Amino acid sequence: DTGVSQDPRHKITKRGQNVTFRCDPISEHNRLYWYRQTLGQGPEFLTYFQNEAQLEKSRLLSDRFSAERPKGSFSTLEIQRTEQGDSAMYLCASSFWEGTEAFFGQGTRLTVV
Amino acid sequence: SQQGEEDPQALSIQEGENATMNCSYKTSINNLQWYRQNSGRGLVHLILIRSNEREKHSGRLRVTLDTSKKSSSLLITASRAADTASYFCATDIGAQKLVFGQGTRLTINP
Numbered sequence: 228d229t230g231v232s233q234d235p236r237h238k239i240t241k242r243g244q245n246v247t248f249r250c251d252p253i254s255e256h257n258r259l260y261w262y263r264q265t266l267g268q269g270p271e272f273l274t275y276f277q278n279e280a281q282l283e284k285s286r287l288l289s290d291r292f293s294a295e296r297p298k299g300s301f302s303t304l305e306i307q308r309t310e311q312g313d314s315a316m317y318l319c320a321s322s323f324w325e326g327t328e329a330f331f332g333q334g335t336r337l338t339v340v
Numbered sequence: 341s342q343q344g345e346e347d348p349q350a351l352s353i354q355e356g357e358n359a360t361m362n363c364s365y366k367t368s369i370n371n372l373q374w375y376r377q378n379s380g381r382g383l384v385h386l387i388l389i390r391s392n393e394r395e396k397h398s399g400r401l402r403v404t405l406d407t408s409k410k411s412s413s414l415l416i417t418a419s420r421a422a423d424t425a426s427y428f429c430a431t432d433i434g435a436q437k438l439v440f441g442q443g444t445r446l447t448i449n450p
Binding site for chain 1: 343370371373375380381382383384385388390396428432438439440441442443
């Protein structure tokens with residue numbers, strides 16, 4: 228399967244714990260995006276990378292969220308001191324270049340209890 | 341904030357009928373994209389239409405774009421049960437990211 232893969236698919240964590248998600252984009256894609264989606268809503272932009280450079284981060288994103296893309300390959304999204312409001316589907320997408328279609332992974336569903 | 345607004349929020353039709361969903365947006369765009377999402381799954385790209393295009397087809401899908409009205413429509417012809425999903429429009433506003441609407445939930449009844 229050469230699509231975008233995300234790991235884990237599901238994560239249940241206790242409030243206050245840290246969690247980390249991984250995304251492996253399509254190999255030749257330069258751009259990588261993270262989105263968050265809650266039930267009944269559309270995906271909400273979190274951040275994106277052009278190769279290894281993080282070029283934009285949503286102002287809605289608190290300092291508890293951090294993302295990396297070392298060497299411009301896979302990416303990780305870490306949430307520190309999780310809160311119940313962080314419960315959502317976290318989606319990763321990649322695209323070849325600006326203005327082209329984005330390909331999404333299956334998402335990581337986070338539940339904070 | 342959401343730039344695109346889909347209409348209707350929910351649509352239920354009989355199998356074989358056509359389904360039309362609309363998307364309105366607020367600012368100028370480079371392109372507009374439509375995605376499908378089955379329950380609890382990732383998004384699947386359907387079609388991309390650039391700002392200088394007015395209509396595009398892909399199989400049973402037809403997308404139109406009216407930049408003067410800042411609106412787009414997605415038509416699915418001869419609907420099938422497998423078309424049951426949520427459909428999202430996403431606008432590329434040149435800010436290096438896609439901005440999604442809240443989606444239309446489409447149900448195809450057998």
